[in-house]
Amino acid sequence: MTATAPDVERALEDSDYVVELEGITKRFPGVVANQDIEFKVRRGTVHALVGENGAGKSTLMKILYGVQRPDEGTITIGGSPVELHSPSDAIAQGIGMVFQHFMLADNLTVLENVVLGAEKLHGIGSSARQRIREISEEYNLDIDPDLLVAELGVGARQRVEILKVLYRGAKIIILDEPTAVLVPQEVDELFDNLRELKAEGLTVLFISHKLDEVLRVADTITVIRRGTTVDTVSPQDVNARQLAELMVGSELPTPQTEDSTVTETEILRVENIVLKGASRNVLDDVSLAIHAGEVVGIAGVEGNGQAELVEVIMGMRDQDAGQIFLDGTEVSLWNTRRLREAGIGFIPEDRHRHGLLLEAPLWENRVLGHQTQKPNVKGMLIDAKGARADTERIVAEYDVRTPGIDVTAGSLSGGN
Known part of the structure; x- marks a missing residue:
């Protein structure tokens, strides 16, 4: 059964710190994504994790959700060290994750999406529908279980994802760049939902690089730079500029008024x-x-x-x-x-569906849509040497964080 174990729920309710990460390190070929990460998360708070694109935020959260395993370090949940081999292990420990790119089937209803993989909890019929309605009302999510997901807007889809993890008993919810696809009104609605979750004693890990939003919603902020934690601060003690300087590791230039272009x-x-x-x-x-x-x-x-x-x-x-x-x-x-x-x-709105071949290497993606233009072609044929050289130029010129141009597009962080 994919749900949080009762003994874990009790431990989380009794702990001041529900998540403790110590010495977390994760290496990929040619790059260290996380290096000696350390921080603690208090129960019933919104704990923000901020950093530049490619700083290692999403990798760290995938480790906490059991999608990837750390090479070094310990994860403590509710006071007990744990090893997370899969998302099922994380769910059993009370952890749920809402990914930046939603994991929903458009051709299914809300109910069918929510119960998929958790059929043993409340079945697939009236009991499940009633439980979904109870969660929706309890946390003010405003979700109709019988609506087709294809008919929902982005904000509603995100609330369905939150409902999915709550349905499985999550007490710790990871939100990966949750405002990236939302308009301002939907951001306000999301923050209201987060306050409801916090009021019920749930804990939220909020990954973002939108500093003004982080300062609005977070109780505590941990800053990651180049894969390692550099500081944990209170939003009352810093402003957006100071957070940005922690993220990049240097003082920001002072904006200057220039002539119009x-x-x-x-x-x-x-x-x-x-x-x-x-x-x-x-x-x-x-x-x-x-x-x-x-x-x-x-x-x-x-x-x-x-x-x-x-x-x-x-x-x-x-x-x-x-x-x-x-x-x-x-x-x-x-x-x-x-x-x-x-x-x-x-540049399409949904880069995963319309902009990239996720399983193809970076240099092949550089060719897409420009396969008739230099430096990608020589005569009638693709010029792989020219395309690769230009991909190397793009990586250097735009500071794309990647171990090389032969890695797949799907292996890059969102910003990269």
């Missing part, structure tokens, strides 16, 4: 774009212009057409009306490949 040269113009939906227009007479040296933000709650507008510009959808101009040339009917070759780049 925006020019009069129009690069991209979108005129009167219309994209029809099933019952209404997804895009209705949208127009905008972007000039050289300019950053244009498109704001709005998820589902209001932002993604569709980008897909129309990139040739991934055909608009029903309107025109698109690039450097004064109409490109409304150009395909995606031609638009890429003309200099329009696209």
Whole structure:
């Protein structure tokens, strides 16, 4: 049965420190992800773990959740040393984890997603449905067990993930970059949920690099730099700038007012774009212009057409009306490949599903979408030597934390 053991629940309720990590070290070929990590987590608190992209936060939490095993060090849960060989071991110790990329099946209902793998707890019918409703009400999660997951927004999906770990009896909840996919209103709702969890005596480990949010929600903050803990502080004693300096290990430069980079040269113009939906227009007479040296933000709650507008510009959808101009040339009917070759780049919202081949090495991913352009091709064939050399340049120029360009994209941390 995948659930927290009763004796573990009692130990967690009786302990001041529910998690203690000492000397945790994890090595991968060519890189040390964690080195001599040490910190303690008090029961009934939100304990934040902050650090730069690639600092080792997610690796450490995967160790605590039994996904990976440490090469050195000890993990103590509720006062007792434990060895976690799998997520099942972690769940039995009262630990649940909500990953940055949700683990939900869109074609199943909330109930079916929650009970999957935990059918022995409350069955798969009315008892399970009642338990889900009880948890939802107790922690103000506002989840209907009979809704199809495909119909839920990002914030609701995240609450389903939290409900999944609570259903299994978790007393310690790990949240990996939980606000990365949320709009501000959903962040506020998540923080309200965390306060409900804390009020019920549960403990939350909150992994993030959004310092203002960490200062809002955390009771204690541990800073990780280059795979090792450098300090544990109270949010009352530091500000965002001081936290950032702890993260990077040096004083931050003072921002200076500079001349505007925006020019009069129009690069991209979108005129009167219309994209029809099933019952209404997804895009209705949208127009905008972007000039050289300019950053244009498109704001709005998820589902209001932002993604569709980008897909129309990139040739991934055909608009029903309107025109698109690039450097004064109409490109409304150009395909995606031609638009890429003309200099329009696209970073998708979900890099795992639409941006990367996770099982392919970094240099092959560098080629994707640019397989007709130098330095990736020589004549009609892929130029592996040129692509590899340019991947090495990207790694060096943008400080990508990786042991080499032959590792898979899926092995990198989120930021990298």
